[in-house]
Amino acid sequence: MMMKLLEKALKDAIKENNCVIGTKKILSSVTNIKMIVISQSVTAENIQKIKENVENEKISMIHFKGTSVALGKLCGLPFRVSTISLKSLNDTNIQSILKEAEEK
Secondary structure (H helix, E strand, O other), X not given: OXXXXXXXXXXXXXXXXXXXXXXXXXHHOOOOOOEEEEOOOOOHHHHHHHHHHHOOOOOEEEEOOOXXXXXXXXXXXXXXXXEEEEOOOOHHHHHHHHHHHHHO
């Protein structure tokens, strides 16, 4: 399961420091976030908390079909990533990534 657009967006965000990694950090601040990617390793309780926090914001969410280890690899990082938020994506990229995610 390769998600080329998501992978590129994640790696670009990490390289440009335009992301927040970790469920706790994301829960503490949802300002300026465009998209949140959640791995299957996140508990249902935390997913619900994230949903409640982003409800009033225009933030897209992707449920990554893989563990935190797989999401970390997709990001090109040597550690687990349970949740990552992207700050600088335009609407066209967001729609393309969401469409790609639906096709998988």
